[in-house]
Amino acid sequence: QKEVEQDPGPLSVPEGAIVSLNCTYSNSAFQYFMWYRQYSRKGPELLMYTYSSGNKEDGRFTAQVDKSSKYISLFIRDSQPSDSATYLCVVNNFGNEKLTFGTGTRLTIIP
Amino acid sequence: SQTIHQWPATLVQPVGSPLSLECTVEGTSNPNLYWYRQAAGRGLQLLFYSVGIGQISSEVPQNLSASRPQDRQFILSSKKLLLSDSGFYLCAYTPNSGNTIYFGEGSWLTVV
Numbered sequence: 001q002k003e004v005e006q007d008p009g010p011l012s013v014p015e016g017a018i019v020s021l022n023c024t025y026s027n028s029a030f031q032y033f034m035w036y037r038q039y040s041r042k043g044p045e046l047l048m049y050t051y052s053s054g055n056k057e058d059g060r061f062t063a064q065v066d067k068s069s070k071y072i073s074l075f076i077r078d079s080q081p082s083d084s085a086t087y088l089c090v091v092n093n094f095g096n097e098k099l100t101f102g103t104g105t106r107l108t109i110i111p
Numbered sequence: 112s113q114t115i116h117q118w119p120a121t122l123v124q125p126v127g128s129p130l131s132l133e134c135t136v137e138g139t140s141n142p143n144l145y146w147y148r149q150a151a152g153r154g155l156q157l158l159f160y161s162v163g164i165g166q167i168s169s170e171v172p173q174n175l176s177a178s179r180p181q182d183r184q185f186i187l188s189s190k191k192l193l194l195s196d197s198g199f200y201l202c203a204y205t206p207n208s209g210n211t212i213y214f215g216e217g218s219w220l221t222v223v
Contacts, residue, residue, distance in 0.1 A: 032210055043117075043201055043214035051210075088155075092210065097143050097162060098170075099205075099212055103154035 001026055006089055006102030014110050019076040023089035023102045026070065030091040030100070033065050035074045038086045038104065047087075048074065079109045113138035117202045117215030124222055130175075130189040132218050134202030137183065142204040144185040145212070146177055149199045158200075161185060197222045 006023045013019055021035075032051035036044035048063035050056045056063045064073040072091070076083055089102040117134045124130060136142050146158040157170045159177035167177050174193050178186045185202055202215040 034211060036214075041199075041217070041219065043203075043217045046211055046213065049211050090212065094210065097160055097168075097205075098157060101155045 003027055003100045004089060004091055004102045007105055008103055010106040010108060012108045012110055013079060015079060015081060017079050017109075019074075019079050019083070019107060019109075021074040021076075021087050021089075021105050021107070023072050023091075024070055025072070025091050025100070027091075027093075027100075028067070028070065029093045030070075031093045032091070033063070033072050034090040035061075035063055036088040036090060037083075038088060040085075044088055081109045081111050084108045113206065113213065115202065115204055115213055115215045117218060119218060120216060121219045122221070124192050124220065126194060126222055127191045130187070130192050130196070130220070132187040132200055132202070132220075134185045134187075134215055135183055136185075136204045139183075139204070139206045141182060141207045143207075144179060144183075145201075145203040145205075146175075146185065146187045147201040147203060149201060149217075155201070159187070192220075192222045194222050196220065 004025045035048045037047050038044040050063050053065050053067045060077045062075040086104040086106045088104045090099050092099045114137045144161045147155045149155050161167050161179045164179055174189050176188050200218045203212050205212050
């Protein structure tokens with residue numbers, strides 16, 4: 001079993017829809033969680049960082065963590081064509097130099 | 112502010128030629144430094160990471176090597192490239208006092 005499972009997609013939704021991206025992880029020692037957005041042929045950029053269960057909101061983006069279920073989600077409201085990218089979830093525990101990455105979900109927002 | 116620079120952005124190299132990709136970080140001291148390779152649809156593969164000058168940990172035995180000659184400089188090298196070395200290479204760092212990882216813009220390597 002992989003430490004982090006992420007549906008690779010591709011996922012296509014119409015503009016304006018709410019997008020839900022999800023990851024599950026197996027190691028309960030993971031303590032903090034991140035989401036990255038990666039445009040084609042570019043490096044990933046940090047979207048959200050959280051280390052507690054619950055929701056964290058930043059503009060149209062909401063990161064949700066459920067440590068009891070080992071489940072993390074990223075919601076995008078009012079999706080825009082510019083949100084079309086690959087989204088990576090990343091998990092780690094404090095003091096560990098090696099982070100664990102999901103394989104990424106490719107998202108396309110259809111105008 | 113912290114920034115990361117990685118170059119060259121794109122290169123095409125013949126089989127058997129050497130490789131040098133360079134990465135520098137600004138705005139933080141003693142970062143952890145990383146080299147990743149990303150294959151289409153296969154996620155990020157950690158190649159090397161470094162927690163300090165001259166300290167290199169190799170994750171995947173292969174045709175590549177890494178060096179950290181200065182605190183904020185990380186170099187990925189090969190003496191003789193193989194076709195299978197083609198891919199997208201990403202340098203990244205985590206700040207000394209932080210947990211988030213930041214990536215460079217990446218280097219596209221095509222071995223022909």
